[in-house]
Amino acid sequence: VGEGKRLVDRQRFGPEVVVDAGLAVLDAAGVPGFTMRAVADRLGTYPATVYWHVGGRSQLLTAIVDRVLAEMVPPGPQVLDWRDWLREVAREYRRVLHAHPNTGQFVASVLTTGVTAPELMEGILNVLARAGFRGPRLASAYNVLVGSVVGWVSVELSAPPSDVEPGWQEGFEASLRDLSPEQFPTLAANRDHVVGNVIGLRWTGGSQVPLDAAFEMALDVWIAGLSVQAEPQG
Amino acid sequence: VGEGKRLVDRQRFGPEVVVDAGLAVLDAAGVPGFTMRAVADRLGTYPATVYWHVGGRSQLLTAIVDRVLAEMVPPGPQVLDWRDWLREVAREYRRVLHAHPNTGQFVASVLTTGVTAPELMEGILNVLARAGFRGPRLASAYNVLVGSVVGWVSVELSAPPSDVEPGWQEGFEASLRDLSPEQFPTLAANRDHVVGNVIGLRWTGGSQVPLDAAFEMALDVWIAGLSVQAEPQG
C-alpha cells in the first residue's frame, strides 16, 4: 500500500484506464470497497489523478456502467421475429450485468438519462414499431419493456446487507416453520418451493443464486403481454 | 443546530421515533442528506443515541423501508378476480413508494430478504395459486410479478445524479435533433413522443414526472402474460 508510486514517466493514464481500474475495484471489492482512494491505489497514484481524468465519483460510476453496457452484443435487427429479437436483447442485458453484479445498484439511475450510444434504443424502438406500436403508445411500450427488464434484473442481483449476523438464517427458517397453516395456508403448503427461492425469502444475491427459471418465465410474460397490446382485440 | 440538546427527561425516544425521524430526513433531504448525524440532529441528540436504538445505518434503512411498506392497504383477497386483485396490490405498492420516492434506491435490497410481515406474501401466493400456479411454477410466477413491479417502480423513481451541470439538457436535446434519420430512423421519426418521456431520455426522476400511462400498460402486460402462463395452450 502506497508503494510503487512516483514512477518514471507521468502520463500513463487515460480516462479508459481509470474506468477500467474502477470497474476492477467494483468487481473485486464490491460497493463498500469501491472508493476513489481504492481506485487510485490500484493505479498507483493519488486520488486527485482520478479526479483529473474522470471528474468525480458519480461520473466514474456512470462511465463504468456505460462500459459494462458496451459489452452487449445485440442481435442483428433483420433476421428475427420481433418477439425473438426482444428476448435476445433482454438475455444479453442480463448476461453482461451478471458478469458485473455489483453494477446492479447503479444501473437504474444511470439509465434514466441515457449517456450511452443510442444504437440500442433505436433497435428496440424499431422492433416495437414493427410490432405495431405508434406514437405515445410506442413510448409507453418502450418504458414497459425496458423498465421491466432493467428493474427485474436489478431486483434479482440485489443482495441483502452484509450486516446480517450469521445464524439468523436458521432462526428465520425456523420462524417460517412455525407459521400457522390457518393464517398462511399457501405459504405453509408451498414452503419447500418458496424458502430460499422467492423474493423476500432469499439469503443471497442473484449473482450467487440466479433466478434462471423465473427470468425465462418473465420473458414469456413480457413478450406475450406486449403481443396483446400490439394487436388489441377489444 | 446543536441547540436544544440536553433536555429535561431522558428516555424520550423509542425505536419508532427514531425510524420516523429517519424517514423524515430521507424524505426532506434525499439520499445525500440522509446521515446518521442528520437523524440525530433532528431528534436533538447525539449519533450514539440513534445507534443505541436502531443499531446502524443499514438497519435503520431497513426499518424505514419496512415502515413505508406497512403503509400499504392491500385489497381484501376474496372479492376480486385474481387479475384485478394483483392490479390493486401493484397500484398500492406504487402509491406508497411515490409518497416516499427516496426509498426507491433501497427497497430492492431490503426486499430480497423479507423482514416484513408475511401477510402480503401469503396474499400474492394465494391469489397466484387460485390462478392455477403450482409448486415451482408458483415460485417462479411470484418472482416474475414481484420482480417486475418492484423493479419497474425503482427504475421509474430513479433520478439522474445531481452532478449534472445546468444547460446540458439543451445540449443533449440538440444532439438528439442532429441524429441522422438514416442511422436512427425510428428515433428521429418519434422524437417528440420519446424525448423526455422514455427511459434513457429523461432529465428528472419519476417522482416529478410519473410514468402513469406506461405503468398502466405495464400492468396490462404483466397480467395478460401471467394469464397465458396460468392456462398454457401448448
Place this chain on the structure above:
DNA sequence: ACCTGAACACCGTTCAAGT
C-alpha cells in the same frame, strides 16, 4: 497537460463516562 502531496470538511461507528 498531468501528477504530487497534503489538507479540509464530513461521515459511520465506537467507547468511556455519566445518570
Place this chain on the structure above:
DNA sequence: ACCTGAACACCGTTCAAGT
C-alpha cells in the same frame, strides 16, 4: 437502561505546487 461528549478511522473533494 439510556444518553452525553468526544474520539477514531475513513472518505470525497480541492488546492497549491511541481514537472
